[in-house]
Amino acid sequence: xxxxxxxxxxxxxxxxxxxxxxxxxxxHPRTSLVPTEPLFDTVLDSFSLALSLxxxxxxxxxxxxxxxxxxxVARKSPKKRSYREDALEHYRDDSQTPIHDDGFCWRKYGQKxxxxxxxxxxxxxxxxxxxxxxxxxxxxxxIQDSASVYRTTYIGxxxxxxxxxxxxxxxxxxxxxxxxxxxxxxTMSESVMPQLVSLxxxxxxxxxxxxxxxxxxxxxxxxxxxxxxxxxxxxxxxxFSPGNFxxxxxxxxxxxNSFQV
DNA sequence: GCAATTTGACCCTC
DNA sequence: GAGGGTCAAATTGC
Numbered sequence: 001x002x003x004x005x006x007x008x009x010x011x012x013x014x015x016x017x018x019x020x021x022x023x024x025x026x027x028h029p030r031t032s033l034v035p036t037e038p039l040f041d042t043v044l045d046s047f048s049l050a051l052s053l054x055x056x057x058x059x060x061x062x063x064x065x066x067x068x069x070x071x072x073v074a075r076k077s078p079k080k081r082s083y084r085e086d087a088l089e090h091y092r093d094d095s096q097t098p099i100h101d102d103g104f105c106w107r108k109y110g111q112k113x114x115x116x117x118x119x120x121x122x123x124x125x126x127x128x129x130x131x132x133x134x135x136x137x138x139x140x141x142x143i144q145d146s147a148s149v150y151r152t153t154y155i156g157x158x159x160x161x162x163x164x165x166x167x168x169x170x171x172x173x174x175x176x177x178x179x180x181x182x183x184x185x186x187t188m189s190e191s192v193m194p195q196l197v198s199l200x201x202x203x204x205x206x207x208x209x210x211x212x213x214x215x216x217x218x219x220x221x222x223x224x225x226x227x228x229x230x231x232x233x234x235x236x237x238x239x240f241s242p243g244n245f246x247x248x249x250x251x252x253x254x255x256x257n258s259f260q261v
Numbered sequence: 262g263c264a265a266t267t268t269g270a271c272c273c274t275c
Numbered sequence: 276g277a278g279g280g281t282c283a284a285a286t287t288g289c
Contacts, residue, residue: 107264107265107266108265108266108267109266109280109281109282109283110267110268110280110281110282111266111267111268112268112278112279112280112281114278114279115277115278115279121279121280123280123281125281127265137280139280
């Protein structure tokens with residue numbers, strides 16, 4: 001078997017496990033106090049990881065799940081953000097349907113007719129931009145007539161999500177509370193930390209052909225994926241794109257023969 | 262009444 | 276001056 005395929009399957013199985021938990025929670029909404037969002041995140045992160053590993057295995061073809069990370073540049077004007085010089089982290093996704101439900105809450109703040117384009121470009125920012133000083137924004141624009149391709153560009157990091165993960169005890173916003181889990185909820189505590197992905201002990205190198213970016217992933221003795229803050233943000237931002245999302249039923253459709261050397 | 266969306270104006274970069 | 280991103284008042288919907 002092609003090296004690394006077991007990692008992909010491992011990540012998919014983890015996503016499946018979380019999906020099953022989510023199903024259980026949704027089937028008993030009245031008796032379950034478990035929030036669904038962490039489970040959603042775990043499912044989506046697992047599939048994002050699987051896709052990253054999978055595209056690395058098949059890197060001879062163009063990668064649909066591409067990231068274009070650029071370094072942050074100091075803002076020249078405090079009032080106006082330059083979309084060229086103040087380049088924050090970017091993620092672009094082309095899909096046949098506009099991404100409305102990507103796991104984050106967006107608020108539309110504008111739309112504009114773009115030159116040489118038939119369609120309007122819509123601008124969204126994080127709904128918690130003011131409350132949590134989250135600078136994440138996204139643009140959605142239909143770019144092709146025939147195939148109805150929608151390009152969604154994510155810019156900036158979701159600070160609000162990081163805050164949600166790092167503040168398990170206190171209020172995040174006025175009137176909203178985070179639910180604290182005790183040891184009996186250990187499975188949920190694991191779900192709240194989606195960056196910890198149990199895999200075999202080894203190092204994986206992910207090379208992004210589009211940006212020539214190489215990422216090394218290390219695993220500790222506890223079979224947990226070691227992810228630094230930047231990697232965490234990269235994985236959770238955005239959690240997934242529908243065009244690249246692989247449903248559980250599709251796992252069986254994996255062509256393992258293609259991994260034969 | 263409040264929140265989300267719309268839309269024209271404003272501002273910044275090239 | 277053109278093009279694109281954001282602001283903020285007006286509008287709409289719940």
